[in-house]
Amino acid sequence: MAWDTTVTLGKGDVVSNESLANLLREERRFAPPADLAANANVTAEAYERAKADRLGFWAEQARRLTWAAEPTETLDWSNPPFAKWFADGKLNVAYNCVDRHVENGLGDRVAIHFEGEPGDTRSVTYAELQREVSKAAHALTELGVRTGDRVAIYLPMIPETVVAMLACARIGAPHSVVFGGFSADALATRIEDADARVVITADGGYRRGKPSALKPAVDEALTRPGTENVGNVLVVRRTGQEVAWAEGRDVWWHELVDRQPEQHTPEAFDAEHPLFILYTSGTTGKPKGILHTTGGYLTQVSYTHHAVFDLKPESDVYWCTADVGWVTGHSYIVYGPLSNGATQVLYEGTPDTPHQGRWWEIVQKYGVTILYTAPTAIRACMKWGDDIPAKFDLSSLRILGSVGEPINPEAWVWYRKHIGADKTPVVDTWWQTETGGMMISPLPGVTETKPGSAQIPLPGISATVIDDDANEVPDGSGGYLVLTEPWPSMLRTIWGDDQRYLDTYWSRFANRYFAGDGAKKDDDGDIWLLGRVDDVMLVSGHNISTTEVESALVSHPKVAEAAVVGATDPQTTQAICAFVILRGGAAEEDGLVEELRAHVSKHLGPIAKPKRILPVAELPKTRSGKIMRRLLRDVAENRTLGDVTTLTDSSVMELIQSKLPSAASED
Ligand code: 6R9
Numbered sequence: 001m002a003w004d005t006t007v008t009l010g011k012g013d014v015v016s017n018e019s020l021a022n023l024l025r026e027e028r029r030f031a032p033p034a035d036l037a038a039n040a041n042v043t044a045e046a047y048e049r050a051k052a053d054r055l056g057f058w059a060e061q062a063r064r065l066t067w068a069a070e071p072t073e074t075l076d077w078s079n080p081p082f083a084k085w086f087a088d089g090k091l092n093v094a095y096n097c098v099d100r101h102v103e104n105g106l107g108d109r110v111a112i113h114f115e116g117e118p119g120d121t122r123s124v125t126y127a128e129l130q131r132e133v134s135k136a137a138h139a140l141t142e143l144g145v146r147t148g149d150r151v152a153i154y155l156p157m158i159p160e161t162v163v164a165m166l167a168c169a170r171i172g173a174p175h176s177v178v179f180g181g182f183s184a185d186a187l188a189t190r191i192e193d194a195d196a197r198v199v200i201t202a203d204g205g206y207r208r209g210k211p212s213a214l215k216p217a218v219d220e221a222l223t224r225p226g227t228e229n230v231g232n233v234l235v236v237r238r239t240g241q242e243v244a245w246a247e248g249r250d251v252w253w254h255e256l257v258d259r260q261p262e263q264h265t266p267e268a269f270d271a272e273h274p275l276f277i278l279y280t281s282g283t284t285g286k287p288k289g290i291l292h293t294t295g296g297y298l299t300q301v302s303y304t305h306h307a308v309f310d311l312k313p314e315s316d317v318y319w320c321t322a323d324v325g326w327v328t329g330h331s332y333i334v335y336g337p338l339s340n341g342a343t344q345v346l347y348e349g350t351p352d353t354p355h356q357g358r359w360w361e362i363v364q365k366y367g368v369t370i371l372y373t374a375p376t377a378i379r380a381c382m383k384w385g386d387d388i389p390a391k392f393d394l395s396s397l398r399i400l401g402s403v404g405e406p407i408n409p410e411a412w413v414w415y416r417k418h419i420g421a422d423k424t425p426v427v428d429t430w431w432q433t434e435t436g437g438m439m440i441s442p443l444p445g446v447t448e449t450k451p452g453s454a455q456i457p458l459p460g461i462s463a464t465v466i467d468d469d470a471n472e473v474p475d476g477s478g479g480y481l482v483l484t485e486p487w488p489s490m491l492r493t494i495w496g497d498d499q500r501y502l503d504t505y506w507s508r509f510a511n512r513y514f515a516g517d518g519a520k521k522d523d524d525g526d527i528w529l530l531g532r533v534d535d536v537m538l539v540s541g542h543n544i545s546t547t548e549v550e551s552a553l554v555s556h557p558k559v560a561e562a563a564v565v566g567a568t569d570p571q572t573t574q575a576i577c578a579f580v581i582l583r584g585g586a587a588e589e590d591g592l593v594e595e596l597r598a599h600v601s602k603h604l605g606p607i608a609k610p611k612r613i614l615p616v617a618e619l620p621k622t623r624s625g626k627i628m629r630r631l632l633r634d635v636a637e638n639r640t641l642g643d644v645t646t647l648t649d650s651s652v653m654e655l656i657q658s659k660l661p662s663a664a665s666e667d
Contacts, residue, residue, distance in 0.1 A: 029448045030416070032425055036398065040445025042307040042459070050459035057460045058085075058488055061303040062295065065339065066100045067091045068268030071295065075486060081506045081513070082493065083486045084272050085296030092266035093275060093294050094170035097338035098133055099266065101126045110343045113317075113366050114159050117206035117349025124159050126341070129166075132159075132257075134264035136167035139257045143198055143232045147172035147269070150277065152196040152230075154178045154187060154218060156205020157348045160236045160253065161324050164200045165276075165334055169294075170266050174274040176289070179325030179623040180205060184220035186287075186646060190279050192226030193289055194495060200253075202236040203243045209353050211239035219244055271295025277495045278327055280433040281622070281646045288504070289495030290327075290433045296488030298339055300437035304458060305336030308427055308441050309370045309399055317396070319345040320372040321359070326624040327433040328403055331489075332372060336437070351377060356384045360392035360419075371419070372401035376561070376625030378411045381418075383560030385584040389418050399444050400426045404624045406529045408551035409452035416451075430454040430529055432515060434505065436489030439463060440527055452551070455526045461487055465519045465527065470509045478520030480533060483513040518545055535629050537566030537574045542607050544576070546629065549610065552603040553578060556596055558586035563619050563627040564610065567636035575611040577636040579619060579656065588615045612636070618652045620644075632656075 032040070050057035055074040062071060071089030101109065107127030114122040124132070145151060151168050153175050155161040161177075168175040176194045178187050191199065199222070204213040215235060222230055235243065236253040275294045279287040305311060311318065318337055322328035337344050345366050351359045359381075363371065381389065400420050402412070407428050416426045426449060430440040439461050440454040447455060457463040462485040465473050473479045490513075493501040508514040518530035530536075531547035538544075546564040553562035561581040566574030580596065582588065593613045601609040620628045623646070634641045635656055644653065 028413075029450060030425065031448050032445050033423060036310065036425070037445045040443070041310050041312075042443055042445065044446050046307070046443075046459040054460055054462075054485065058299065061460070062086055062089070062299045062488075064302050064306070065091060065096050065295070065298055067295075071271060077486055080511070081486070081502065082498075083296075083490055085293075085486075085488045086271040086299070089271040089295050090268040091271065091295055091298070092170060092268050093298055093335065094133055094137075094166045095266040096298060097166060097169075097335060098126060098130045101341045102130050104341075106341055109313075109341065111338065112159050112162065113343070113345045115345060115347045115362055115365075116158070117209070117347075117353055122159060129163070131262040132163045133166045133170060134262055135257050135260035136163050137170040137264045138260035139234070139253075140167055140171055140173065140198065142256065142260070143234065143251070145171065145173050145198055147267075148274075149173045149198075150176055150194040150196045152176050152178060152187070152191050152194065152199045154180060154182075154199060154201045154214060155236065155324075156180050156202055156207075156212075156214065156238060157324055157346060158202070158205065158236070158238055159346065160202070162334055162338075162346070165324075165330075166338075169275060170264065172267065172269045172273055174276050174291075176277045176279070177325050177330065178279070179323055180214055181323075181623055182217075182325075182646065184217040184224075187217055188221035188224040188227055189287065190289075191221060191230060192224070193279070193286070194277050195229055196227075197229055198232050198234060199230055200234045200236070202238040203241050204239040206239065206349055207353075208350055211241050213239075213241060213243075215243045219246070269294060272492070274492075276330065278330060278433055280327075288497075288500065290491045291493050291495050292436050292489065293492055296490070297436050298335055300487065300489035301331040301336035302339040303460075304438040304441075305332060305342075306340055307443060307458065308429060308438055309372070309401065310444050311337075311340055311342055311370065313341040313343070316342065316369045317345065317366050318342045318370045318372075319347070319363070319366070319368045320401075321347065321351075321377060322372070322374070322403075323623050327436070328372075328374075328624065331437055351380065352384070356381075357388045357391055360389045360394060363394055363397065364392045367396040369396050370399045370401070371397060372403065374404035374625040375402055375407040375411055376405065376621060376627075378402065378407070378415045379554070379561040379581075382411060382414050383581060383583050386414075386418050394419060395421065397421070397424050400424050402426060402428045403431070405626055406531060406547045406551070407452060408547075408554045410551070410554045412451035425449055426451075428452070428454045430517075430527075434491045434515075435483070435487065436491065437487075439483065439487070440529075450522075450526060453522070453526050453528045457527075461485075463527070465521050466509065466512070470512070473521060475521045475525045476523050478518065478530065480509075481515045481517045481519040481527070481529070482509055483515065484511075518547075535565070537564075537576060539566065539574055539576060539607060540572045544604075544608050548604060549576060549578065549600060549608050552600045552608070553580055553596060553610075555603065556599045558582055558592065559596065560584075561619060563629060563632055565629045565633045565636055567633060569611070572611075576608065577632070578610040578613045579616050579632055580613060581617065581619065582615055614656075616656050618649070618655060620647050620652050620656070621649075622646050
């Protein structure tokens, strides 16, 4: 592969052309399987159509939905960046996700195959889902929830979570789902910011083989100032564990919801009626409440789920392993799949409980055909060893998806080979809480895939890579990823803070949405994501992307996962510090650190050689598996740790800190 321009990310050169070519040495291309291409939901023609008439294309996609009043207007961009999509249309999101399938004679189709962590199972048909959502909608109304009121949802991965979200949507009460792993503090901040009126929670959920309480965190959160407007806490009984009870405030789900009528007439709301607020941490300051609305959001998540997963609702069994508290759970467990009438698996627990083959056992059991997961999970499976998935029959799988972080070529190829029998397409989907739905991804029946690259904007989406001066970079160069045209599922604002919306996303470059990610275009114009711009390191005058060094480390056979940060250094401005998790079986023997440093140097050039490499057992991650590099930077710079409330497991940091002085290698 020839690279004729130096790749830049911000100011200064990143790595030499030659080293980029090395990094992208995975030059294999994978053509779509012939049968998939022949029967694909979406073909290459969609790109042409969308290019010729972008708004017409989206208006056509909006017709996937059932509208109470068909929109006549597609996009109102008269007050950018405050978009209105399908503004004069009216619809009910829950009706679109549930009732219309029942009306179409699909009531007996399974919507959700629920697999509890302890092994309990439940299958919920669309007809049952309609009854449950209707009852829950009545229950919320009985609790005084009115259209526009916010409801906080703090639940494990159980069917009631989906029911609760759809019940909110049905009555036009925006939900704010808070990840069940978050602390009382994080929950309180979110309840306060959204001014929630009701909290829906459970006694607990099952996690790593034991019940893990949720209700105590709600009780504690509601003692904090700012949460006074919460009138009721609706509690699902999941684990049966003891709970404290506030009379008058707390209500059992099975007592209130079960006695409600099974029919509920859905009301149609404006397409710009708010659907949900979802908090995303951002690097500093208070979390941002990303606001999504209904018509445009549902159009894009429905279309992308249909297109990128080639969903055949009558025969596919779809499984997205994300937590519902992450945007991926909102868009690709709840709204996308259900609007398309999919049958899906919902799994409550962790991938290694009670054994490291649990996921593959589930794929085999339900005959899962489409699997959507995160690179962090794929790398964990690599670490546990190839022999584990090999014990299960995974032949039902036909499409594999990835989301959440750049997927390094090594993990991509492993995923395809060991999970996808070396034949299933892997679709690497780039998007954000803010974008609501997928933006950049191959199409499985069209695109020749390249390991490690999200490749091209989906039909109807306009994205590119620009330099500091907002000039589009030529192929073979790097810079900042921007979105150049509004899209239906875009965030509408930050809840209660229009100015922060403008400042965060629309002020860095005029008329362009700044995603905060570094990216590069290869010689074919395909897009490669390079991680958050905030994570770029400055070493002796060179900008180096953490993703590239991590990718180089993971390409070493002994490394399963790597996290790289730049720590302040008197000589070089920043020094590269790497934290690595070794693959199953690889020992932390003498000379390993040297070997890894040499490996990176060989692949990316001496400038990218880490100064320190520390083998660790775990890395600090968010709920969606994103590495919290900020905390690792604190460790590397010997500082007190910053905010750890969004960490899934805070003991990880103690473990890392305890290892620091002895194991670090320095020049
Ligand atoms: C859906 C989701 C968004 C950030 C995004 C980027 C990273 C997500 C990616 C990816 C490379 C992919 N990201 N998907 N990076 N390749 N396929 O993850 O939303 O939690 O808001 O995170 O995640 O850095 O900007 P969210």
